[in-house]
Amino acid sequence: MPLDNVVFWVFAPICIGSAIAMLFQRNAVHAALLLIVNFFTIAVFYLVLGASFLFAVQIVVYAGAIMVLFLFVIMLLGVDRHESLVEQIRGQRVIGITLGVGLALELFFAIRAGVGLSAEAPANFDEVANRGGNAVALSRLLFRSYFFPFEVTSILLIIAAVAVMVLAARPRPRPAAADTRDHEILPERAGGPSGPETHEREPEPAR
Amino acid sequence: MRTPISYFLIVSGLLFSIGTIGVLVRRNALVIFMSVELQLNAVNLSLVAFSRMHNDLNGQVLAFFSMVVAAAEVVVGLAIIVTVFRARRTASVDDANVLRG
Numbered sequence: 001m002p003l004d005n006v007v008f009w010v011f012a013p014i015c016i017g018s019a020i021a022m023l024f025q026r027n028a029v030h031a032a033l034l035l036i037v038n039f040f041t042i043a044v045f046y047l048v049l050g051a052s053f054l055f056a057v058q059i060v061v062y063a064g065a066i067m068v069l070f071l072f073v074i075m076l077l078g079v080d081r082h083e084s085l086v087e088q089i090r091g092q093r094v095i096g097i098t099l100g101v102g103l104a105l106e107l108f109f110a111i112r113a114g115v116g117l118s119a120e121a122p123a124n125f126d127e128v129a130n131r132g133g134n135a136v137a138l139s140r141l142l143f144r145s146y147f148f149p150f151e152v153t154s155i156l157l158i159i160a161a162v163a164v165m166v167l168a169a170r171p172r173p174r175p176a177a178a179d180t181r182d183h184e185i186l187p188e189r190a191g192g193p194s195g196p197e198t199h200e201r202e203p204e205p206a207r
Numbered sequence: 208m209r210t211p212i213s214y215f216l217i218v219s220g221l222l223f224s225i226g227t228i229g230v231l232v233r234r235n236a237l238v239i240f241m242s243v244e245l246q247l248n249a250v251n252l253s254l255v256a257f258s259r260m261h262n263d264l265n266g267q268v269l270a271f272f273s274m275v276v277a278a279a280e281v282v283v284g285l286a287i288i289v290t291v292f293r294a295r296r297t298a299s300v301d302d303a304n305v306l307r308g
Contacts, residue, residue, distance in 0.1 A: 002209040019225040049259040096231030107220030118211045122262045153275045160279035167286040
């Protein structure tokens with residue numbers, strides 16, 4: 001049995017299992033940890049598929065940076081909040097699971113019709129596409145054919161950083177005249193103009 | 208490599224469907240967002256698998272760009288969730304109903 005077959009059959013159940021466990025996990029922190037396991041298995045798949053650079057990027061960016069960000073926000077919002085099990089739309093859970101299973105079956109038949117269930121990968125990937133190593137070949141492509149899109153992503157990242165600063169910045173305490181106008185828009189905040197520290201401690205308004 | 212490429216595609220399709228179920232069923236905005244991340248990763252996996260199948264690195268470059276865009280998207284999405292939480296004191300998508308008709 002070839003080595004990549006062993007790797008696939010070891011990691012595919014972990015991958016699917018951690019995703020399903022994430023789905024049924026009540027605790028958001030546990031869901032995030034299971035998602036990290038899932039991202040690691042996907043990184044291993046990248047390695048098997050000959051994408052060693054994306055393997056490193058997947059671990060550093062996804063399992064590292066993005067999931068730490070998720071855990072940070074979960075901790076910030078409080079971990080002990082339980083999801084309400086009341087369905088706002090009747091039968092939503094059943095309909096959602098049915099549609100998801102239908103989508104899985106549809107994708108399976110699409111793959112079977114389009115690619116075939118035993119499509120072999122070409123054996124000379126490392127000589128043709130990965131010539132000189134995966135990172136070298138990828139950077140050759142990235143900085144020649146895709147140079148302009150690469151620069152555009154830098155603009156995108158700057159815009160995202162500025163947007164986050166605008167969105168997440170706490171509104172500074174305004175003068176009283178400006179605050180009275182705010183009360184008409186948001187009647188819940190009628191507790192009075194308060195500084196940013198006391199504002200965070202405000203009890204939940206009755207609805 | 209002896210593993211058929213379609214196996215990776217099937218795993219990718221299953222992950223995408225699980226992410227879809229998560230988006231449809233879960234009510235916590237953070238868990239919904241994590242399910243969206245799962246869907247993005249499933250599509251990245253299929254891109255890399257197709258890149259391997261066609262002996263061409265363009266699919267890996269596309270997966271790389273999708274990771275960059277996903278990083279920006281995660282940051283903005285989490286900021287929106289934090290802002291909604293600050294205004295409504297909840298992370299549940301059912302409670303964000305100010306715009307309800």
